[in-house]
Amino acid sequence: MIPFDFEYHRPASVREAAVVYRQLEEAGKAPVWYGGGSELISMARVGNMGFGAVIDLKSIPDCRLLDNSGDEVHLGAGLTLDEIRRSEKFPLLGQTAGRIADHTMQCKITLGGNLASTIIYREAALPLLLGDATITTGGEKGIKRYRIRDIFRDRLQLPKREFIVSTSVARQYAEAPYFHIKKTKNEKIDYPLITTTALIANGYLRIAFSGLAAYPVRDEVVEAILNDQSIDFERRAEGAAAALAGILLEDMNGSSAYRRFVLKNTLVSILESIKDAQVPCIR
Amino acid sequence: MSKTGIGVPVIRKEAASKVTGEAKYTADFLEPGTLTAQLVTSTCAHGVIAGIDTSAAAGVPGVRAILTGESCPELCGAILKDRPPLARGKVRYYGEPVALVVAEDAFLAAKAASLIKVSYEPLPVVHGPGQALEPGAPLIHEGLGAYKRIVADVYPEPGTNVCHREKVRKGDVEKGFSECAVILEARFKLPQSDHIAMETRAATASISADGTVFIRTSSQAPFEVRKMLSELYQIDEGKIIVEVPMVGGGFGGKAPVNLEILAYLASRAAGGRPVRLVNTREADMVSSPCRMGLEATLKLGATEDGILKAAEMTFLIDAGGYADIGPRLAKAIAVGCTGPYHIENVSCDSLCVYTNHPYVTSFRGFGHASVTFCIERALDKLARKLRLDPARLRYKNALMPGQTSPTQVKITASNCGNLQACIERVKGLVNWEEGDRLDMGGGKIRAKGIAAFWKTSNSPPDAASGAFISFNKDGSVNLNVGCVEIGPMMKTTAAQILSEALKMDISRIHVNMDVNTRYTPYHWKTVASMTTYMIGRAVLRAAEDVTDQLKSMAAVVMKCAPEDLDIGDERVFLRSDPSVFKSFRDLVHGYHYENGNALYGQMLGRGGFIMTDLNFLDRETGKGKPGPYWTVGAQAVEVIYDTVAHTYRLTKAATVIDAGKVLNPAMAEGLVKGGMCMGLGLGSREHFQYDPAGRVLDTSLRTYKVMHFGQTPEYLVAFVETPFVEGPYGARGLAEHGIVGIPAALGNALSVACGAELDELPLLPEKIWMAKTGGRL
Amino acid sequence: MYTLKEKTVVTLRVNGEDRQALIRPGDILLDTLRDGLGLTGAKPGCLNGDCGACTVLVDGTPIKSCLMLTAEAVGHEITTVEGLSDTPIQRAFIELFAFQCGYCTSGFLMVCHALAGQMQTPPDAVIDEWLESNICRCTSYEEIGKAVRAVLNGEIK
Known part of the structure; x- marks a missing residue:
């Protein structure tokens, strides 16, 4: 039971969504964009979030885009994590999505909802960061496109009245060899202690993490260390872990020291897998 | 048609209702006109309530009442009346009910x-039982x-935080240790955790014009609810x-008794x-009572060949802010402190x-499960010191007929x-x-741990139960018993016992699934794995009662002596010629002659049934009989452990219990497996964590983790059947037991696997890494 | 655009029938099914999407009804446990002792029913993934696994 009243709007187009957002805002309704809704409902129930209206975006056709016919894979923000996984269009994202929450929740949580989440993990962002994704947004000025690296600073920093319509990743990245390793405290169905995703693009290892810090991380310095062929795996992994040591989380899922231990082991196993040509895909 | 009886896998009576959504639980009764109550709970673990502002809430249209501690001055409790229904003056734990709308x-x-809006002036927080006993600890x-x-x-010990102390003194501990070749000392720390019944607690109440109070509740103890409300509010x-x-x-x-x-x-x-x-899940976890934490210190002594001689133990239960049944938990731990082993000299x-x-x-x-973790982990350490197979150490010291328990009860095979x-x-x-x-190579170790356990009822010495039998005109039977159907199929078990006693088909025995204290016979509580024993005994007496009635009535009608008759298949028949009979249906609603x-x-x-021969324990020595029998068992867990990551996979969990007699094999197995699964949860992931403010x-279940599908091991269950002569058909209680030794067996397996002693729960990979490496990368 | 601004009577398609319910735009589907339509088979267990006791099917897909607004479900086919009648999975749950207290059962049944409806012979990993969405506190899960496998492999039809 959500202890306050709010309105529900389900626009049929990007334009409708933008217009209703403005109207609700002007009427003092404090509207919020609504994807799968799981986070909004659970937060609102316990009083961690308040709003006067929700705008349910997931039936807008542009948000349902699912296409890889050209050079890019386009995935609508209104697709559920389960739909993304089943589409097999971006296997790393599919696998990452398949380890967020549980399967039934994956049938409700949307790609856009996970990316815009207020919870620190936002694991779906990792493959997009690795794939230099383009984020397409909708708003009063119509459709806009951003490079993810330009607007992702700890989280997607979108202008207030814009919402995510879809994401696009070049096929060379979407189809690249990849890794996804999710470590939890002990129970499988849990937030990540550390989720590590990686892909190999043009022989270069790209890597991003969730749960490691208070936000998803992709770090060029860390990638440079891991790709430094002049040193052995162990030292590369240690170097990368040391480079990240300052931002490691210390929370109820694990201490920062333990995260560093897990991180190092994960990095070693990824590097060894590359050597052993066990690419792609190791859990 | 023939009898169903015991020893066969009967399907539960309420099965169809539970797969169709038809089965109704407390919150499923939605009578129109029912008001909703909602708790406001404390955001502070220990603090003075500085103020409660209810004005904004009172202004919400449709609000009928707002209660705070000031509205209910009474104190409640099952053992010690120490708890206000809503906090008064101060709060003693995070989540404590403060107001009710x-x-x-x-x-x-x-x-x-x-x-x-509630405001608090924080007081210093007591974070654990060890700290609570330190000089100068906040009261x-x-x-x-x-x-x-x-x-x-x-x-209770006024001026301290000790709510209750239970003592066991048996033999001469000093002398015992002096005879030991090996002495082992160990400390253990187990966290609080929670029941996580899938249905959160729920209750409805109404008071009719004549003052009759009606309560519908999700309770294991309806008669206790009646007793406590009666006593608290002076209602007949x-x-x-x-x-x-x-x-x-x-x-x-x-x-x-809670909501x-x-x-x-x-x-x-x-x-x-x-x-x-x-209850919301959040309130169910922290506002309503949870599972105890424990800090323990053990000293065990044994001879060179592994005979236990002496034990000295201190157990500190983390009881939280109020007593509830905590003193009885202290008693249960004292009563079972040695585990199912013979130790001549005990101080606990x-x-x-x-x-x-x-x-x-x-x-x-x-x-x-808590005390077993301590004693069974200690035994494994002792076995290592003695260079003895841990299973052998347990076998050697297993309690045998003629020996005595810590509270000096004589042990028998029964x-x-x-x-x-x-x-x-x-x-x-x-x-x-x-x-x-x-x-196994590749950095993987397969390891096993073993643990044994015992458990008795620790019930009040006069715990009682009852059963009513009535008949339908077609000769089928209605059985009315006061146990609550919380899952383990006790209602069906009662019907099975009656089916065996009356030698009739169980499908012709109808049993009430609900309990209503006005028409259901009294039953103490559906707890302590005592239901089969207590209800079973009551059912057998009721069966004997109707059997006698049937025989004496049929004897008149059939013109023979009652002892010439037997019953079966809803007939009373001549022993000498079963083809001569009267059907139940012709007898149970009066016998009707052709002339009218x-x-x-x-x-x-x-x-009716009441426990006999139990007594209170002596305050100084603990001497006394705490329950009618013990259920004993041995359990094992196998893991595959990763020596690099310090993670592990559960591969096998096994339990063998001396059930006396297995009444329903399928259900018995299911109960034990379910208990093992919960035990693996407690062992591997379940715990409450607190911030520095307590x-x-x-x-929520987002962060409090229980076992999920797909992560469970292969389960192996077997039973030994040494009859408990007073039990129904020799049966001992069998319900809770699957859980008891599993955290210990897991701890033993992982300690063996990693080569470090793991003395705290839950056994998270991080804890193993710390124990093994001291936190090195 | 579909809009709900205040308490409104909506039509929901539940178990093959159109049903009317008076809802607030902020009501969750679980509450509407239970309090509005009297379908109490879906259970509140956590109201946080963690336990699965409230699982229903929406267009054949398992959904935790505590985390769906009723408004979202308008125009979709909802199936609750009351909509199952003598299905193989119900029989399997009974015959293989796949429940004790029964409180989580309807949620598990809906997940299993959807799985059996969507896939012929899912690999074990997929069975695990689907069923780990729900919590059972009484059984060891082994019995539930046996029941769903008995249906998937045609032993119980």
Whole structure:
């Protein structure tokens, strides 16, 4: 039971969504964009979030885009994590999505909802960061496109009245060899202690993490260390872990020291897998 | 048609209702006009309530009442009256109920509750029982000495945080240790955790014009609810009706009287209108009572050849802010402190200690899973010192007939079963002889751990039960018993026992699934794995009652002596010629002659049962008989451990229990496996964590983790059957037990696997990494 | 655009029938099914999407009804446990002792029913993934696994 009243709007187009957002805002309704809704409902129930209206975006056709016919894979923000996984269009994202929450929740949580989440993990962002994704947004000025690296600073920093319509990743990245390793405290169905995703693009290892810090991380310095062929795996992994040591989380899922231990082991196993040509895909 | 009886896998009576959504639990009864009550709970673990502002909430249309501690001055408790229904003056734990809003519907109640503002002046927080006993520790109950005791045998220590102390003194410990070649000392620390019954606690209350109070509740103890409300509010027991429909899991958490008091107060404040109070999961975890934590120190001594000679132990229960049943947990731990082993010289102090954690109550195993972890981990360490096979150490010291328990009860094969047989059998199930630690290569170790356990009832010495039998005109039977159907199929088990006794088909025995204290015979509580024993005995007496009636009535009608007759298949027949018979249907609603004459009225059977031969324990030595029998068993867990990551996979969990007699094999196996699964959860992931201010961090299932599908091991279950002569058909209680030794067996397996001693739960990979490496990368 | 601004009567398609319910735009589907339509088979267990006791099917897909607004479900086919009648999975749950207290059962049944409806012979990993969405506190899960496998492999039809 959500202890306050709010309105529900389900626009049929990007334009409708933008217009209703403005109207609700002007009427003092404090509207919020609504994807799968799981986070909004659970937060609102316990009083961690308040709003006067929700705008349910997931039936807008542009948000349902699912296409890889050209050079890019386009995935609508209104697709559920389960739909993304089943589409097999971006296997790393599919696998990452398949380890967020549980399967039934994956049938409700949307790609856009996970990316815009207020919870620190936002694991779906990792493959997009690795794939230099383009984020397409909708708003009063119509459709806009951003490079993810330009607007992702700890989280997607979108202008207030814009919402995510879809994401696009070049096929060379979407189809690249990849890794996804999710470590939890002990129970499988849990937030990540550390989720590590990686892909190999043009022989270069790209890597991003969730749960490691208070936000998803992709770090060029860390990638440079891991790709430094002049040193052995162990030292590369240690170097990368040391480079990240300052931002490691210390929370109820694990201490920062333990995260560093897990991180190092994960990095070693990824590097060894590359050597052993066990690419792609190791859990 | 022939009898069904015992020893066969009968399908539960309420099965169809549970796969169709038809089975109704407390919150499923949605009578129009019912108000909703919503709790406001403390955000502070220990603090003075500086103010409660209810003005905004009171302004919400549809709000019928707002209660705070000032509205209910009474104190409640099952053992010691130390707990206000709503906090008064100060709060003693995070999540403590502070206010209650009653409104026309759930939305309005939730909205109003969100508008109540409570302010606190924080007090120093007691984070654990060890700290609670330190000199100068903050006092949680300043008025401890003034609290009313409900029972004679509770011994609070005013001026301290000790709520109760239970002592066992047997033999001469000093002398015992002097005879030992090896002495082992160890400390253990186990966290609080929670029941997580899938149905959260719920209660509805209404008060009719004539003052009759009606409570519908998700409870394991409807008669206790009646008793406590009667006593607290001076209402005749007969004017309180407590009804319990299907209950969605209890695990001990629904044995205490909790929401019923609040629902009653809410209805009273709303002019007697029906009020529904349903716990959110968050409130169910921290506001309502949870599972005890424990800090323990053990010293064990043995001779060179591994004979245990002496034990000295201190157990400190983290009881949280209030006593509830905590003193009885201390008693249960003291009573079972040695595990199912013979130790001549025992000294044990078991303390129930107040802290600023959520308060605790009974939980599946009633303290035994905790004490078993300590004793069984200690035994493994001792075995290593002695260079003895851990299974062999247990086998050698297993309690045997003629020896005595810590509270000096004489052991017999009937009252304690055959532990050695259980140990041997469980070894076979997990292939113990291949060794407890096998290097599989690739950084993987396969390791096994073993643990044995015992458990008795620790019930009141006069716990009682009853059964009514009536008949339908077609000769089928109605059985009415007061146990609550919380899952383990006790209603069907009662019907099975009756089916065996009356030698008739169980499908012709109908049993009430609910309990209503006005028409259901009294049953103490559905707890302590005592239902089969107590209800079973009552059912057997009722069966004997109707059998006697049937025979004497048929003897008149058939013109023979009652002893010439036998019953079966709903007939009373001549022993000498079963083809000569009268059917039940011709007898149970009077016998009708062709000319219209009739004899006898409807046939009613009754059976009452009360525990006998139990007594209170001596305050200084603990001497006394705490339960009618022990259920004993041996368990093992196998893991595959990763030596690099310090993670592990559960591969096998095995249990062998001396059940006396297995009444329903399929259900018995299911119960034991379910218990093992919960035990693996406690062992591997379940715990409450707190912030520095004592606030519980894991208040939802998002972060409090239980076992899920797909992560469970292969389960192996077997039974030994050494009859308990007083039990129904030789059966011992069998319900909670699957959980008891599993955390210990897991701890032993992982300690063997990693080569470090793991003495804290839960066994998270991070903890193993710390124990193994000291935190090195 | 579909809009709900205040308490409104909506039509929901539940178990093959059109049903009317008076809802607030902010009501969750679980509450509407239970309090509005009297379909109490879906259970509140956590109201946080963690336990699965409230699982229903929406257009054949398992959904935790505590985390769906009723408004979202308008225009979709909802199936609750009351909509199952003598299905193989119900029989399997009974015959293989796949429940004790029964409180989580309807949620598990809906997940299993959807799985059996969507896939012929899912690999074990997929069975695990689907069923780990739900919590059972009484059984060891082994019995539930046996029941769903008995249906998937045609032993119980």
